[in-house]
Amino acid sequence: MTDSNRLRHKLDLMAVRGNRRGAAAVLQSAKDQVPAARSANGAGIMPPDGEGDRPDELVVEIQSATPRRRHAAWSILAAAGAAALAGVGALAITALVGDGGASSPEAAVQRLADAVSAEDPLAAAGALAPGEVRTLSRTLDAAGHRAADLDLVATAGAPLAGVDLDVRDLALATEDLAPGYAKVVVLDGSLTAETNAAEMSDLLRRAGVHDSAASVEAAELRQRDIQPFLMAVESGDGWYVSVAYTALEYLRVLNDLPAPDYGSGLAALSSLGASSPEDAARQMVSGVADSDWDAVFSLIPPGEIALYDYREALGELLADSDAGATVDALDATAEIDGDTAVVEVRASGSFESVRDDGYGPTHWDLSDGCLREYYPGYTETGVAIGSDSGAVSYPTQATNAFCISPAYAGSPLLMFIGGTGTPSEDPERGVELTAVRIGDRWFLSPVSMALEAVDAWVGGFDLRSLYSMLGLGREIPPETGLTLGESYRGEVASRWTTYTYSFDGNAGQEVVGRLTELTGADEPREGTLPGAFTSAELYAPDGSPVYDSYMVLAGSPVALPEDGTYTLVVNAYFAGPYELTLWDADEAPGDATGGATATGGVATSVPAVPTTFPNAPDG
Amino acid sequence: MDDESRRRLLAADLLATAGGGGLVASAFLHWVRSGPGNGLRGHDLVDTVVALGGALPGLSAARLTALWYLVPALGALAWLSVGLTGAHSLPSRAVAATAGATTGFAIVAFVQLAGFAALGPGALLAAAGGAALLASAFIYRT
Structure with a gap:
C-alpha cells in the first residue's frame, strides 16, 4: 500500500468513527489521546499494537505538501x-x-x-549622419x-x-582627422551583388530583369594610390557615416586641394546663414551670379553638406568658374512654418559671355521650377539632331533648362536638362527653395529640396510612368483606336508621359504620322515643330517592335510587316493639347513625309534625353 | 511528496528557467528575418516595422516599444521568481501568465506589421520561451 493510499485508509476509518466533527476537533482529539509516556528523547511514541486502552487510536501525521x-x-x-x-x-x-550612433x-x-x-x-539610412539624411x-x-x-x-x-x-x-583602419571627424580606410573586403529574377515581381521579369551576379573588391576601387574610404562624423550620440564629407573628401584628394577646416562651419554657425528665408534666397542668387562661393557655402547648413568646411578647397577648384551673370530682377517671398520655410524666388538677368561661335549674350530666368537660358532670335544653319543632313532653322527663342521639379513626375530622370524650345508653362511661377532655421539663422537646405522633389516624384508615379520607364510602353492600354487619315485630339497630362494608340494595318502598307502641339485655342503652338517633343515606336500585332519606326511621326514612312492591329507608343515630352494623325503614306499630305515645314525646317524628333544645344560643335 | 510530484515540480522549475532564458535571449536576436528592420532591435526595430506596416489600433510605436522590452524583462523576472519561490508558487505563476500574454501580444503585433513570414529567430525564441513559461505554471499542481 502506498503512502497516499495508507493515509486515505486512515482517514476513512476516522470518518466513520465516533460522532461527526470538524477536522480541527478531530485533530485536537487525536492529540489529546496520545499516551503521556515518552521516550528518552522526549519524542511522542505510538502504543504498540494490542497494548494500551485504545488500540485503534490513530495519530495523523501532518506533513507539508511542499x-x-x-x-x-x-x-x-x-x-x-x-x-x-x-x-x-x-x-x-x-x-x-538615445544612443543612435555607433561607438x-x-x-x-x-x-x-x-x-x-x-x-x-x-x-542603412540609420547609419548615416542624421543631419545629412533628414x-x-x-x-x-x-x-x-x-x-x-x-x-x-x-x-x-x-x-x-x-x-x-x-x-x-571588411578590414578597416581609422585615421583621426579632428575631434569628431575620422577617415575610415577600407583596407580589404568585397561587395557582391546577385539578382534572382524568380524572387522578383512579374513586372520586373517582363521588363527583362534576369539572374546576374557581380562583385567588386576593395583593391579595385583604388584610384591613383588612394585607398577607398568613408568619412565618419561624431554627432553627439555616436558615430555616423557621412555621405557629404565622403564626397567632398574624395573631391579634395583627387584634385590635390587644401585640407578642410573641420568643424569650422558648426563653430561659426551663428554668423553663417541669413536673417530671414527671403534674404537667404536673395543672397544665394546673388552669390551664384557673382561667383562669390564663400557666400554661397555659408548659406548651406554646415551639418547637412559641409561646404563651408571645404571652402578653401572648393574655392580653389571653382576659381576659374565665373558665371558672369547679372541679376536684373530678383524677388523672394516666403511661407514660414515653424523652423522651415518655402521661398518662391523669381529672378532674371543675362549672361555676359559670348560663345565661341560668336553668339551671346544670352538671358536667363528662374521660372516654373527651372533655371532657363534663352537664345533670343537664335537662327543658324547646320545639321539637325536626328536627321542626316539639311539646313534647318529653329524657333526664334530656343531655350535650355535645368529643372528639379515634380512636374517631371514619371520621367526617367527627376530633372530635365537641356532641350530646345522648352518654354515655361507658367512664367509667373518662380522656383521654390526650402529654407531651415538653425538657431536664429536661416539656411537653404538642398537635402530637403531634393527629398521633397523625390517624394513628389514618387507620389506622382503611376503605372503609366512605370511601364514607360521599364520599356513596357506597349502594355499601356491604348488611348484610342486610330483610323488612318483621321485626326485625333487629346491632351498630355504632364511632360514625359507615354501614350499608346492602336490601328489596323496590312502587310506591306507604309504609314506615316504627325503629332502637333496645340494651344488652348486648338491652333498649332507657335515656335514648336511637329513631333519635336515626342519619340515614337511601333509594335506589330505579335508584340515585336517594328524596325526603325522611331521616325514615323517625323516624316519617315514605316513599312508594316504583317496584317493586324498595331500599337503606336508615343513618349510626349510636352504637356497640353495635341493633334495626332496617321496616314497611309500614299495618301499623306506632302508636308507629312520628309518635306519642309512651313517654318523652313525639317521636322525632327528630339532624342529621349536632349542634352545638347542645337548646332553645338558636338551636336 | 511522491516521486511523480517531485518530477513535476522539477519539470516546472526547469521549464520556467528555460522559458525565462528564452525571453531574455530574444532581446539579442533579430525579430524580423528579412527586409527592412531585419538588422535592428529595440525601438529602432519597432520604429521601422511601424513605419512600414502602419499603425495598429491602440498600439502606437511607443507602446509597441514598451511591449517589446517587457518580453525580456518578464523573462528576467521569471528567473528571479523561480529562483526565490519556485515555479509552482503563486508569484511565479502570475509572472508566467503575464509573460505568456505579453509575448503573445508582441508577436501578434509583429505579425500584423511585418508579416508572419518575416518573423526572425528572436520572435520565434520569444514564442517558445513564453510557451515554456506558461507550461511551467500548469505542470505542477498542489
Missing part, C-alpha cells in the same frame, strides 16, 4: 534574474533616451555594411509602399527582394 527550499543553484538563478532585469532596464533606457568610426562603417548585406535600406527614412518608406502598390515589388517590407547584397571580409 518540500522546503532548495539547492543553492536556485539562489544563483534568482540572482541572475535580478541582474538580467537590471540589464534589460538599462538597455531600454539607453535605447529610448566608433569603424563601427559606424560596419553598421552600414551590415545594413547593405541585410538589404535593409532603412537600417527625412530620408520617410522617403524610402514611401517609395517602398509605392513600389508595392504598383506591383514593382511584392511587399513594401521587402523592396529589394530578389537582390542579394553581401559585404564580406
Whole structure:
C-alpha cells in the first residue's frame, strides 16, 4: 500500500468513527489521546499494537505538501534574474533616451555594411549622419509602399527582394582627422551583388530583369594610390557615416586641394546663414551670379553638406568658374512654418559671355521650377539632331533648362536638362527653395529640396510612368483606336508621359504620322515643330517592335510587316493639347513625309534625353 | 511528496528557467528575418516595422516599444521568481501568465506589421520561451 493510499485508509476509518466533527476537533482529539509516556528523547511514541486502552487510536501525521527550499543553484538563478532585469532596464533606457550612433568610426562603417548585406535600406539610412539624411527614412518608406502598390515589388517590407547584397571580409583602419571627424580606410573586403529574377515581381521579369551576379573588391576601387574610404562624423550620440564629407573628401584628394577646416562651419554657425528665408534666397542668387562661393557655402547648413568646411578647397577648384551673370530682377517671398520655410524666388538677368561661335549674350530666368537660358532670335544653319543632313532653322527663342521639379513626375530622370524650345508653362511661377532655421539663422537646405522633389516624384508615379520607364510602353492600354487619315485630339497630362494608340494595318502598307502641339485655342503652338517633343515606336500585332519606326511621326514612312492591329507608343515630352494623325503614306499630305515645314525646317524628333544645344560643335 | 510530484515540480522549475532564458535571449536576436528592420532591435526595430506596416489600433510605436522590452524583462523576472519561490508558487505563476500574454501580444503585433513570414529567430525564441513559461505554471499542481 502506498503512502497516499495508507493515509486515505486512515482517514476513512476516522470518518466513520465516533460522532461527526470538524477536522480541527478531530485533530485536537487525536492529540489529546496520545499516551503521556515518552521516550528518552522526549519524542511522542505510538502504543504498540494490542497494548494500551485504545488500540485503534490513530495519530495523523501532518506533513507539508511542499518540500522546503532548495539547492543553492536556485539562489544563483534568482540572482541572475535580478541582474538580467537590471540589464534589460538599462538597455531600454539607453535605447529610448538615445544612443543612435555607433561607438566608433569603424563601427559606424560596419553598421552600414551590415545594413547593405541585410538589404535593409532603412537600417542603412540609420547609419548615416542624421543631419545629412533628414527625412530620408520617410522617403524610402514611401517609395517602398509605392513600389508595392504598383506591383514593382511584392511587399513594401521587402523592396529589394530578389537582390542579394553581401559585404564580406571588411578590414578597416581609422585615421583621426579632428575631434569628431575620422577617415575610415577600407583596407580589404568585397561587395557582391546577385539578382534572382524568380524572387522578383512579374513586372520586373517582363521588363527583362534576369539572374546576374557581380562583385567588386576593395583593391579595385583604388584610384591613383588612394585607398577607398568613408568619412565618419561624431554627432553627439555616436558615430555616423557621412555621405557629404565622403564626397567632398574624395573631391579634395583627387584634385590635390587644401585640407578642410573641420568643424569650422558648426563653430561659426551663428554668423553663417541669413536673417530671414527671403534674404537667404536673395543672397544665394546673388552669390551664384557673382561667383562669390564663400557666400554661397555659408548659406548651406554646415551639418547637412559641409561646404563651408571645404571652402578653401572648393574655392580653389571653382576659381576659374565665373558665371558672369547679372541679376536684373530678383524677388523672394516666403511661407514660414515653424523652423522651415518655402521661398518662391523669381529672378532674371543675362549672361555676359559670348560663345565661341560668336553668339551671346544670352538671358536667363528662374521660372516654373527651372533655371532657363534663352537664345533670343537664335537662327543658324547646320545639321539637325536626328536627321542626316539639311539646313534647318529653329524657333526664334530656343531655350535650355535645368529643372528639379515634380512636374517631371514619371520621367526617367527627376530633372530635365537641356532641350530646345522648352518654354515655361507658367512664367509667373518662380522656383521654390526650402529654407531651415538653425538657431536664429536661416539656411537653404538642398537635402530637403531634393527629398521633397523625390517624394513628389514618387507620389506622382503611376503605372503609366512605370511601364514607360521599364520599356513596357506597349502594355499601356491604348488611348484610342486610330483610323488612318483621321485626326485625333487629346491632351498630355504632364511632360514625359507615354501614350499608346492602336490601328489596323496590312502587310506591306507604309504609314506615316504627325503629332502637333496645340494651344488652348486648338491652333498649332507657335515656335514648336511637329513631333519635336515626342519619340515614337511601333509594335506589330505579335508584340515585336517594328524596325526603325522611331521616325514615323517625323516624316519617315514605316513599312508594316504583317496584317493586324498595331500599337503606336508615343513618349510626349510636352504637356497640353495635341493633334495626332496617321496616314497611309500614299495618301499623306506632302508636308507629312520628309518635306519642309512651313517654318523652313525639317521636322525632327528630339532624342529621349536632349542634352545638347542645337548646332553645338558636338551636336 | 511522491516521486511523480517531485518530477513535476522539477519539470516546472526547469521549464520556467528555460522559458525565462528564452525571453531574455530574444532581446539579442533579430525579430524580423528579412527586409527592412531585419538588422535592428529595440525601438529602432519597432520604429521601422511601424513605419512600414502602419499603425495598429491602440498600439502606437511607443507602446509597441514598451511591449517589446517587457518580453525580456518578464523573462528576467521569471528567473528571479523561480529562483526565490519556485515555479509552482503563486508569484511565479502570475509572472508566467503575464509573460505568456505579453509575448503573445508582441508577436501578434509583429505579425500584423511585418508579416508572419518575416518573423526572425528572436520572435520565434520569444514564442517558445513564453510557451515554456506558461507550461511551467500548469505542470505542477498542489
